[in-house]
Amino acid sequence: MKTKILIIEDNDQNLYLVTFLLENSGFEVVQAKDGPTGVEYASKIKPDLILLDIQLPGMDGYTVAKEIRANPELKNINIVAVTSYAMMGDREQAFAAGCAGYIEKPINPETFISQITKFLPEAKGGVR
Ligand code: MN
8 A cells, every 4th residue: 555645735836846756756645725624634534644834724734733633543643844934933833733843845856755754654664
């Protein structure tokens, strides 16, 4: 079974780039373009990893992370914030909301896969 990654991202260009990079590396990608859909898909699909934008329509990424973290069935799924929301304290806020990692946009296509790989479950090639 392919490793499944849920991307919660409203920007089409970023969504396209991340999807392209992940599919190119053999991952299965599921896309959600707003917060509530992301929360819904997380519990429905139970992906191996969640990549989460912070500025989202419907519900911001911090709230999305908190909602997902509040579901005990999803406790083993890492959430990685992928965002250019460069305000002071946003990294701390992402961790406080339950994110395991933080990747800054713009995404670097050469290092992106290795950046996310370490957040995968051990059985899927992660190192955590
Ligand atoms: Mn956004």
